[in-house]
């Protein structure tokens with residue numbers, strides 16, 4: 002179904018303005034998915050604005066003629082679209098998301114931590130060298146599926162590698178739904194090869210270990226407008242905000258790049274649905290075991306063991322599935338510990354700040 006949403010845009014000042022509004026919003030990543038959630042009255046009273054940064058003291062939002070900090074209130078993260086209530090910004094409505102990277106904090110409250118919203122494509126970056134690791138790639142692909150974001154695997158440093166085929170084959174074998182490309186992250190190649198996912202209005206993000214070429218790729222997409230690497234720093238011990246770059250920034254062609262510390266720290270925690278997607282064949286088999294709590298070990302009527310014996314699944318893939326499931330459990334557990342550690346640290350920092358103010 003295609004619909005013309007132009008009617009939803011306020012015609013204030015004539016057609017030219019409406020067009021300008023639309024194109025400004027388009028370059029911020031406004032898509033029919035969001036437009037169909039609002040009617041004309043909403044749009045006039047509460048113009049759309051996108052969250053480009055989350056600060057401790059509020060949300061930085063950008064829209065057509067909007068570039069401001071609003072107080073905390075809306076449950077939103079970087080990449081979210083708000084209908085900005087000009088009189089009561091804290092009461093602005095968050096539109097339904099196309100996709101969401103999140104973490105569920107385990108423990109009693111199981112609070113949801115929102116990492117990044119409305120990413121269209123996530124580039125999972127690794128290099129054609131010893132960084133390459135199928136198990137790690139699988140983990141990232143599971144995360145992407147869980148977030149409902151399209152994953153594309155990028156194998157960088159192809160220029161330093163004699164034969165990229167084995168890497169490409171191993172990466173492509175992870176899922177039928179996965180595209181994998183080998184390239185040189187430096188120079189003009191990324192602009193050409195990544196074009197299908199980096200058009201105006203698209204939102205992209207990068208996942209991968211340190212040193213694989215994520216910043217180089219962004220720089221290459223920026224033309225020659227260099228992005229300072231390491232430009233984002235966390236609040237320092239005194240609680241001063243030292244971020245120097247927006248977490249959602251825009252390429253000259255109107256493609257949005259989402260880069261948050263949270264994205265870089267994403268673990269497998271809560272990628273359960275993604276794992277099920279990635280190993281849909283094995284997950285389906287697990288559901289057919291005679292016992293609901295089958296450990297796929299010595300139990301009679303185990304569908305997974307049966308498939309293994311028939312050669313329908315390989316022992317290697319089964320081992321990776323087992324490992325992912327185990328890691329997922331481990332990560333969820335260690336997150337609780339990490340969280341309580343963080344809270345204790347924050348309490349200490351606050352106590353120090355208080356003493357300093359006296």
Ligand SMILES: Nc1nc2c(ncn2[C@@H]2O[C@H](COP(=O)(O)OP(=O)(O)OP(=O)(O)O)[C@@H](O)[C@H]2O)c(=O)[nH]1
Nearest residue numbers: 157158159184185186187211212213214215216217
């Ligand atoms: N020859 C070659 N060098 C590359 C390629 N990609 C990255 N490099 C180099 O590898 C180093 C690390 O690249 P970065 O872009 O900083 O890697 P990163 O993933 O952003 O690393 P972090 O910022 O630590 O997360 C730099 O010296 C790059 O010039 C590539 O495809 N070919």
Ligand SMILES: [Zn+2]
Nearest residue numbers: 290295297303
């Ligand atoms: Zn079983």
